[in-house]
Amino acid sequence: MHPESWQLTDDLDDFLARAGGFLRSRPALHTVPLTVTDTLRRHGQRFHGADAPLFGTLTAADGTVVAALFWTPPSGLYLTPVTARQADALAERLAGLGHRLPEACAERDSAAEFARAWQRRTGVxxxxxxRERLYRLGEPTPPSPAPRGRPRVAGPADRDLLIRWYGEFARAIGEGAGRDAGAWADGRLSYGGVTLWEAADGTPLAMAGATREIAGQVRVAPVYTPPGLRGRGYAGAVTAEVSRAARAAGAAEVLLFTDLANPTSNALYQRLGYREVADFTVWGFGA
Incomplete structure (x- = not known):
C-alpha cells in the first residue's frame, strides 16, 4: 500500500467529516477552505458556480489527513501545503481524470510545486x-486622524450598491467571470457581513466585508473604494472598524490577504496592526 493517497469526492459532508479537524488545526493558514466550505454548507454546493465542486484529502497510512483541497468551478483549485511528491501525485490523479484547471492557489512553495507538476503532467x-500575502491582526492601530465620516453595517437597502461594488472589485482583481454578485451580496447581508464607510450625508464611500467566524478566525474581505474616492483614508477607516468589530465579537484571529503587487495596501494594513503570516501564489494554466 502506498503510504499516502489522495481521496476525491463531490460530497461536502463527507469531505468535512474527514478534513474538518485538519482544517481547524491551523485556522489562520486554512482560512480560505474553512470559510469557503462553511459558505457552501450554508448556501448550497453550487453557490460559487453551476458546476459541482470537488474536494479532496491526502491521507497518511495511519488514516491521518495531512493535506486538503477544494475546487469550485469556474474558480481555480485551492490546496493546503504539500510536498513536491504530494503535489505530483495530485497532479497525476487530476490529469488522469481529465480535469482542466484554470488556476491553482496555495502557499508559495506548494503552489510552485503543484504548478510544475501540473505543467509536466498536462503539457499546459x-x-x-x-502573489498574495496573508496577514494576522496584532495590536490594532486605528488610523489617526480618521477621515471624516462614520461606519455603518450594510442592510437590505444597500443590496444594489453591494452588487455593483463587488462586481467592480472582482473585475479589478481579475476574478469577475462566473461570480454571482447578487448571491454574494445576499449571503453577506444575511449576517451583517459588510460595513460601509459613509459621509455625514449618508453617501457610501468605501466598504469592507468580513467572513463569518469559524474555528475562531474571521477574514476581512473584500475591501473596496471606488476609484474616484481613493487616497482619502476611507479604506483604512472601514477596515479598522471591521477588524475591531470582529475582535469585539470574540474572534481569536482576524486575517486578511493583500496583493503583493500593491505596496500601498500592504503598507496600509501594516499600519493598522496586521502582521505577516505567509505568502501565497496563484498560478494560471494555459492561455
Missing part, C-alpha cells in the same frame, strides 16, 4: 497570475 503552460 503555467504562469504566475498573482
Amino acid at each position: 503552460t503555467a504562469r504566475v497570475r498573482r
Whole structure:
C-alpha cells in the first residue's frame, strides 16, 4: 500500500467529516477552505458556480489527513501545503481524470510545486497570475486622524450598491467571470457581513466585508473604494472598524490577504496592526 493517497469526492459532508479537524488545526493558514466550505454548507454546493465542486484529502497510512483541497468551478483549485511528491501525485490523479484547471492557489512553495507538476503532467503552460500575502491582526492601530465620516453595517437597502461594488472589485482583481454578485451580496447581508464607510450625508464611500467566524478566525474581505474616492483614508477607516468589530465579537484571529503587487495596501494594513503570516501564489494554466 502506498503510504499516502489522495481521496476525491463531490460530497461536502463527507469531505468535512474527514478534513474538518485538519482544517481547524491551523485556522489562520486554512482560512480560505474553512470559510469557503462553511459558505457552501450554508448556501448550497453550487453557490460559487453551476458546476459541482470537488474536494479532496491526502491521507497518511495511519488514516491521518495531512493535506486538503477544494475546487469550485469556474474558480481555480485551492490546496493546503504539500510536498513536491504530494503535489505530483495530485497532479497525476487530476490529469488522469481529465480535469482542466484554470488556476491553482496555495502557499508559495506548494503552489510552485503543484504548478510544475501540473505543467509536466498536462503539457499546459503555467504562469504566475498573482502573489498574495496573508496577514494576522496584532495590536490594532486605528488610523489617526480618521477621515471624516462614520461606519455603518450594510442592510437590505444597500443590496444594489453591494452588487455593483463587488462586481467592480472582482473585475479589478481579475476574478469577475462566473461570480454571482447578487448571491454574494445576499449571503453577506444575511449576517451583517459588510460595513460601509459613509459621509455625514449618508453617501457610501468605501466598504469592507468580513467572513463569518469559524474555528475562531474571521477574514476581512473584500475591501473596496471606488476609484474616484481613493487616497482619502476611507479604506483604512472601514477596515479598522471591521477588524475591531470582529475582535469585539470574540474572534481569536482576524486575517486578511493583500496583493503583493500593491505596496500601498500592504503598507496600509501594516499600519493598522496586521502582521505577516505567509505568502501565497496563484498560478494560471494555459492561455
